[in-house]
Amino acid sequence: MNIQDNVKTYYGEVLKSSADLQTDACCTIDSIPNYLKPVLANVHPEVSSRYYGCGLIAPLGLDGATVLDLGSGAGQDVYALAQLVGAPGCVIGVDMTAEQLRIANEYKGWHSEKFGFANVDFIEGDIEKLGALNIPENSIDVIVSNCVINLVEDKAAVFRAAYELLKPGGEFYFSDVYADRRLSEELRHDPVAQGECLGGALYWNDFLQIARNAGFRDPRLVTDRPLTIQNDELKERLAPAKFHSATYRLFKIDGLESACEDYGQAVVYKGGVTNAETIFMLDAHHAIEKDRIFPVCGNTYRMLKESRFAPHFEFHGDWSAHYGIFPGCGVASPFTERDDAAAMSGACC
Template sequence: MNIENSRDYYGQVLQGSADLKTDACCTVEAPAPEIRSALAHVHPDVRARYYGCGLIAPEAAHGMRILDLGSGSGQDAYLLAQLAGAEGSVVGVDATPEQLAVARGHLDWHAERFGYRNVEFLEGDIEQLDALDLEPASFDLIVSNCVINLVADKAKVFRDAHALLKPGGEFYFSDVYAERRVPEALLSDPVLHGECLSGALYWGDFDRLAREAGFRDPRLVTDRPLAIGDPAVAEKVDGIRFFSATYRLFGLDGLEPACEDYGQAVRYRGTIPGHERALTLDAHHVIEKGRMFAVCGNSWRMLAETRFAEHFEFFGDFSTHYGIFPGCGELMPFSAAPAGEAVSGCC
């Protein structure tokens, strides 16, 4: 399966000649008030053609240069444009002409609505980002929403994303994952591919590919099991559980393979708009304002050497090593854990 098949499938969905058969391409989590407000300023035609599987709204995005991979009709791009503000910018990349036409057709409407123009859309294959006129190490944030599963060479997407990020930049994205590897016989099924199932990465393979690309400590933010409402599709994938999950990957060369304890701590100032009470770094790190919060060396760097630094106080250094951080383990999606088994977390 390749990007041509994806274009065909989603083109049919947009034209009304096909329907989606799972909730993979739906966002079910309730957005925060500021995100709901921003979504209200996105054109209804753009929202009506949205097929993401997660909420792509990374914190502290003001002033950031953002790349949206598989930007589709532009909902995430126009949402992020408001979070980035007039000082920031968003570049959307998509390969489906029908979606790009919708996104580009509303550029003027959104510029008037926002009071500034900071969005552009490029036609391109996210497997070939190096063929586009994108400067290496020029983006603060890269996002994607349920598109990496649609491409064949996922490793190249991760490598190219890493190369496009500034030092300390972040790849923040939602996608579909499987609890085991999808059988080879299902990979060429056009419906399963279009429904984001046949291309879903086994979460262990994702972890390996991300680390090989330079993202040394992938962090799970949220996850949920997918519902498959079509009996024929459910029968084809019987025995495999699928999940929508949001991860964040930091472009930090100093991260270690495991969470090491150096006796460090952070204290959140509560200064990120929309997250004044607490910042969720990942599923294991909900850092409340004003509270001394012990962290491993990797988490310390994810805050101290990124856009989050101004929002925290930092305590300790790397002068004394105390071994592995207590409770550190594989950051496996919670809902993917076998029944009755606890899931250990990173820190």
């Protein structure tokens, strides 16, 4: 059975609810921020019971945004995001499994009545062929996806198409499962490992390369957690590979560089992003306090200045001087530091 047929059977027939999963790979245990609790509580229980995501895909600053959810399943994230974008925004879900879409569509009216507006659409389609869906290029503010890319054969095609569909300054914000190594062909095609979001998991470093090749030059990790495989037989088959669930954000910004470079710039968060009154979290390594000068690399500067977050920041500095690699961003100078004592003694090797 090919991967798409296996996935359609797994999510359309085998699984009836989140409780049927054999691992915790597809269940979110991230602590849910308080502001999202009532949002999630507004989703119909039949939809929530078929939630198979592995992270929270609710970035800040969505008011009025156009959002596309790749592999939207029964629609839990779509209906949550619909409330965050509000009446002026819209959320489009794409999925290929008829049974998942049937549930999602069945409760469209119920949700629009509850929210007081209708801003959701579901499309049946293959996210490996997004170009066939007639969504205009440069038209989407934020693309999200929750535990889906691992189930896709041609992962690079999804990243390339996402890049085309995003507006400049837009972002792909998604959760997925990653392996600590490349898995064997046999494991990649094991139907249960595949269905449980493990067999098709990318080795994390291959993911980074695929994202960069698609144009997303500086992938930013937002959250991650190790996964536990509760099914002993499956665990043994997959050992010694280890798995993580992680959320990344990938900005579509032309000038991003492949490393964080230091131009002596800084930003100040002025506040005003909904649900980020005192601290703005850009990613796992950037918690930006309100009213405090925060030194940034050139890429972080652009992510804030050339995205929907720009009105909420003051920007200091320009591009006129370069001070080398930005300290603490994971890349160091390849050269040995000069040992002044040795130099003074005349040592040459």
